[in-house]
Amino acid sequence: MSSPANAVVRHAHENYARYPSLADRVVLITGGATGIGASFVEHFAAQGARVAFFDIDASAGQALADELGDSRHKPLFAACDLTDIDALRAAIADVKTALGPIEVLVNNAANDRRHTLAEVTPESFDECVAVNVRHQLFAAQAVAEDMKAARAGSIINLGSISWMLKQWGMPVYTLSKSAVQGLTRGLAKDLGRYGVRVNSLVPGWVMTDKQRRLWLTDEGRADIKRGQCIDAELLPEDLARMALFLAADDSRMITSQDIVVDGGWA
16 A cells, blocks of 8 residues: 555656656666655656666665555665676666666766865775766666667766856865766767767756755855755756656757756856
8 A cells, every 4th residue: 555655746746747758668777765866766666667776775775665666667776886887787787687678877876075175085086986977987888788779778977066166175076077078978979879868967956865964054055045046945856857858758859968957056
């Protein structure tokens, strides 16, 4: 029996667009257990997609999969450290075995831990790049051949407006997120001849539980109010609904683009 909370979620989805092309489509989401990623999982599942998602947080990931168990297809969760490329490749192979060729890849996983320039070491630099951009390339590599064979597919790389705004206090994070734009444009050209689309989905300051708990201050709220054109909180579902469009056939001629969802800040 579904819970009242699930009923509320389904009612919320009914107020927005449905994409018939997403029904039964195999979608892989990285970093899907919490925050923006969890909203991606929820929204794709609500469209009837066959969703698989990875996260290092095994308990939160399994809880989310169980919560969405009454979807058309219960999401498939696998615990995976995406900085371990061998583990990432193995997990993607398992998804293909279980669900079939991956038709949509959402490269969402990231960590915006604050750090100063003085704190950066070669080891912390490599770790930050691995968490925020390296896995995007290798996940795309692992799904590309199936997409090329199908002559269709959508890869969505999560960027950030942080580097566009000259955000201070996390130089390796902003470096990594700026690199997502270059990765997207290069892959779009490489894969476009096979009908595969590659875009960057670029969030502003999204009000996840983590952001509220760790980073949001009165000063931060004032920055948002000054920066955004729309005076409202940017929420995970605002990103998820754009991801649905980029994954669906409705956006078939959109590729190599930075789709910014930030309330008009950048």
